[in-house]
Amino acid sequence: MFSGICGELIMEYHPHARFEYEHAISKSKMDAPSLWRCFHFEFQELPDGMDIEKLAQKIYNIFRSLPGSFYFDPRTRMSVFCKMDATIVVDDIIYKIKSLIKADFMCRLGEQSMIKDGVVALQFLFSPTSHEQQKLSQEFIAQERMNRQYDVVMVVEDDLFARNIATNALKGKFKVVEVADGGKAVQEYLSHSPDIVFLDIHLPNKKGYQILDEILELDPKAFVVMLSADAAKESVTQCVKSGAKGFVAKPFRGEKLFDYVRKCPTIRVYC
């Protein structure tokens, strides 16, 4: 098995790597501590078949090919303690690590902290690009909701009459976004970041189930309630299994929509 430790500094295993570094870095053993960096590499959702041990070995090889000193501890948080100089460029190391993963991964800087004697510790988080994009859209949606002074309800329904029934019931208390075309629902969701979505199942261009999946992929916390005249048990079960918060059978009274609005955690208006 890959031993993990190299260089002249021997570190004992300890679950808290940073604690080790604090003890390990001392002026008696190391010159110019401010030139040293502590890198923590973290990986989320590595592709199937990718072995973290083998990846650690390859990352070790990257550092071994660089000039200067380093200490490597793959047992904790895949941490590398590296002496920075003009020839060591972090971006190049990140690029090489991303190449090793052989999948569409992104890297972002996580925690930054100062440990003993001015040594900077940096955390690098690697995760699938799709995962990062989802995170970005979630953050964007949450921010949009926080920044505005009103609550938004989106009604996705192709029948104008049914849409008006819903809108008339809701418009006094909320900004209501109406969408008739299933093909535009996800785009409108991103444009308006609604607090709650009432989503019809039978829609032109894209079915409600598919829209539900796409919205939840962008925003797993989305509060979506399905609407349909087809109140069969299978439909209700399928919607809830897919992540819908509820199901309203058509025809419905406006008050029925408020039952779900009241359950939505981001709605601020009392109703």
Place this chain on the structure above:
Amino acid sequence: MKKLVVDIDKFHEFASGDVETRKEMAELFVDQAQLYLQELLSAHECDEVEEWRDVAHKFKGMAGFAGAVRLRESCWRAQNEYIADRGERTAMLSGITQDVIQSIECFQEYVGS
């Protein structure tokens, strides 16, 4: 017993709001019913069975909200029963047309009241 064409109590139950809002909804029904009937006719003439079912489904939904009881039932049949045969569809369409005419008359009377 002859079935009610439009159950106004049902309409009031779903179309909440003041008198003006309800009258607007009644007018909307009149416009949309003619539109959907036209779409059904078009799907029938082109033998677009899926399109026929989709329109019948949408029409059924609106009729339910409006309390148009008979129309809702005939739309349910148009959506769910065997419709591959042109003759069957022609008969259904004829029934739906009658229900639409009678429902529209009810709502026009309602708007004028």
